[in-house]
Amino acid sequence: MINLDQIQFIRPDFIAGITQVQKACYPVEVVIELTERPQKVPLSDLIDAARQYQANQLWVCLDDVGTGDNTIRLANALDPYVTEYKFALQNFRQYTDFSSIISPLLQFWRQYAQIHHKFFAIEGFETKAELSIGSHYHADVMQGYYLGRPQLISIGCTQTQKRRAK
Numbered sequence: 001m002i003n004l005d006q007i008q009f010i011r012p013d014f015i016a017g018i019t020q021v022q023k024a025c026y027p028v029e030v031v032i033e034l035t036e037r038p039q040k041v042p043l044s045d046l047i048d049a050a051r052q053y054q055a056n057q058l059w060v061c062l063d064d065v066g067t068g069d070n071t072i073r074l075a076n077a078l079d080p081y082v083t084e085y086k087f088a089l090q091n092f093r094q095y096t097d098f099s100s101i102i103s104p105l106l107q108f109w110r111q112y113a114q115i116h117h118k119f120f121a122i123e124g125f126e127t128k129a130e131l132s133i134g135s136h137y138h139a140d141v142m143q144g145y146y147l148g149r150p151q152l153i154s155i156g157c158t159q160t161q162k163r164r165a166k
Contacts, residue, residue, distance in 0.1 A: 001031045003063065006041040009034050010049040019056040031059040033086065034078075036068025043077055050081035061121070064088040065109050075112065085113045089124030089133070089144070102133070110137045 008014050009032070022030040032053055034046075053060050061084040062070050075085065087109050092102050106122070113120035122134050125144025134142040 001033055001061075003033045003035050005035050005037045006039040006046060006069065010041055010045045015049060015052050015056070018053075018058060022056065022058055029059055031061055031084075033061045033063040034070070036064040036070040038069045043074070046074070047077055047081070050078045054081040054083075059083045061086055064091055066105050067091045072112075079116055079118075082118060084119035084121055084141075085109055086121040086123055086141075089122060089130065090126075091124075093124075106133065106137050110139075 002018060004014065018030060018032065022028075034050075050060055060078070060082050062075055062078060062082050063086050064070055065075060065085045065087055067088065075082070087106055089102065092105075110120055119140045120138075121141035121143065122137065122139040123143040125131060125134065125142055125146045127146055130144070130146065131142075
């Protein structure tokens with residue numbers, strides 16, 4: 001997974017570089033996560049970049065849906081090029097009524113992903129009690145410290161994989 005803010009997401013050198021990594025290391029799946037940080041990038045530029053990532057067989061994930069700039073407006077615009085929507089539980093922990101706030105939001109984004117035939121991920125699981133959230137909303141992917149700390153991995157492309165990319 002490579003998290004990119006909007007400015008990075010639209011940069012032609014990022015698109016080209018990540019595409020080269022995907023080709024060189026196939027069948028490793030490179031996932032581009034567009035973060036929610038507002039940066040006033042024109043919507044047309046985001047759509048064009050998402051189209052390019054998809055054309056290069058890169059997995060595009062709209063990260064932290066429902067927060068920051070990753071609203072329904074952006075989801076609708078990028079939907080033809082997005083493979084996954086990810087909901088972040090940790091973005092709502094500051095609210096005293098955590099469960100009642102996230103319930104309608106999770107329901108909305110799960111249904112949106114289902115209607116649009118996209119993967120749905122929920123991240124931020126930190127307790128055993130929160131695991132029921134993932135199963136209740138039928139997440140395709142669940143992430144969080146409770147399930148396991150992030151691990152550094154070393155993925156080397158084999159010579160065969162490098163030749164295939166040429």
